[in-house]
Amino acid sequence: MLWSGSSPLTVMRDSMWGFLMFAGVAWLAIAWSVLRLEPVSVADVAGPVVLFGALCEGVRALAGTRTWWLNAGMAGLFTVTGLVLLVDSGSSYATPASLVGWFLMVRGAMDVAVSTMNRGTDRTWGLMMALGVAQAGLGFYAAGPLARTADPMILLLGGLGLLRAVADLVTALRLREASGVRHDVLQLSPEREAGVIGYSAGREDYDGTPQAGRARHRAGQGPQTFHDEVLRTTADLDLMLAQAGVSATAAHRTAEADIPPVPDTAESAEEATVGEDHRH
Structure with missing residues (x-):
């Protein structure tokens, strides 16, 4: 039994584009072959054509x-339709035309619904919707009284094969493109792969060091107040001064020695200004 995420299911999805490519080519061959048939043989091939659609x-x-249940339901419905066509192949063209029209209307409506659902992720949704509308319109014509003769029946089956061929070929190429992107998404260039390996090795070395020897990061200390930030900055400044060989007392004395006294009268201020001019 296959379920989502299993290995056989993954292989099935990867090879689905190949089957759809084969189905598209087969539908083209069916369309060309049907147009070359004699009118008396058209009713006999309608059943196998619908059964091939059920197989797809x-x-x-x-x-x-995501729509596997819709495909499964249509497979059962089209199988019954094909068997009815095989059993009733000797009758007039009314029954084959109506049942083929039923097949086209259901499949066209399905294409329109799925393309509408995928319009945000699939850039070919517009083409698939147009194909679905064309199939539904052809099926509506086939169910009417104008398609109950041999020539309209031949054109009906030919149009069915052509529309399904285009739909399956476009879907196959789109799946092939998406499959190639999905397989290459985790492949890195040699330079980036070496960088990732080096980063992983550095992380392992960092995690292996003792907790006391690690550099503390402010992001891991939680929210800090302005007072905490001032204290941390002051401590860092004192550490830098100590490493430079300058103590806090010597720095304070040097700063006091370099600062001239503050004049307290107008005469003192004038003398300080004149002395400053003489020094310059």
């Missing part, structure tokens, strides 16, 4: 996508 839906359901 069944394989899509096994891929485990």
Whole structure:
């Protein structure tokens, strides 16, 4: 049994683009072959064509996508439709045309719904919606009274094969593109890989050192007040002065010796100004 995230399911998703590519080519071959048929043989091939569509839906359901239940339901519905066409192949063109039209309407509505759901993630959603509308319109025409003869039935099956071929080929190429990006997303260049290895080694060495020998980071100390920040800055300044061989007392005395006395009268201020001019 396959479930989301399992290894067989991953392999199935990776190879889904290949199956869809094969299905698109097969639909093209079906469309060309149907247009080359004689009118008397059209009703006999309608059943196998619908059964091939049921097979495609069944394989899509096994891929485990978000809409797997819709694909599984359509696979069962189209299987019953194909079997009815095989059993009733000897009747007139009314039954095959109506059942093929039913297939086209359901599949077209499905394409429109899924493309609308994926419009934010898939840039081909507009094309898939146009294909879905075309299939639904062709199925609406097939269910009417104008498609109950041989020639409209031939064109109906040819159009079915052509529309499904374009849809499957576009989906296959889109899945191939997404699969390539997903596989390469974790591959680093040699320079970046060496940088990551060096960073990991440094982190291991840092984590292996004792707690007392680690540099404390302010981000790990929680919120600090202005008073704490002033104390920390003052302590850092005292440490730098001590490492330079200057004590706090000597620095204070030097600062006091360099500062002239403050004049307390106008005459003293004038004398200090004149003395300053003479020194210059």
